[in-house]
Amino acid sequence: MDRIERLKKRETRLVNKGNKAVDEGRDKKADRILGRAAKTENLIIKLEEKKKKYLPEGRRGGAVPKGYHKMPNGKIMKDSAHKKTKKKK
Secondary structure, rough: OOOOHHHHHHHHHHHHHHHHHHOOOHHHHHHHHHHHHHHHHHHHHHHHHHHOOOOOOOHHHOOOOEEEOOOOOOOOEEOOOOOOOOOOO
16 A cells, blocks of 8 residues: 555544544544644645656656766767867877
8 A cells, every 4th residue: 555545544534533523522622633634635635746746657767878878958868979079180
């Protein structure tokens, strides 16, 4: 079970527990538990947004092949592509 699923399960458990406390008239306990549920929900949202930001597993780049190098802008070029030629005397 990954982290987001586990947190969703925790959040639903806390909401149910908080609603039960509201029904019993225990407002202070309900506020505390529902506050924890809200924090957990915010964490879930943050993690889901972070996960969307990265490329899917199949599209991630691997190591740069031998004879190539990675430019600062992310392009992969051959090592000899922009080397200057030597002048003949």
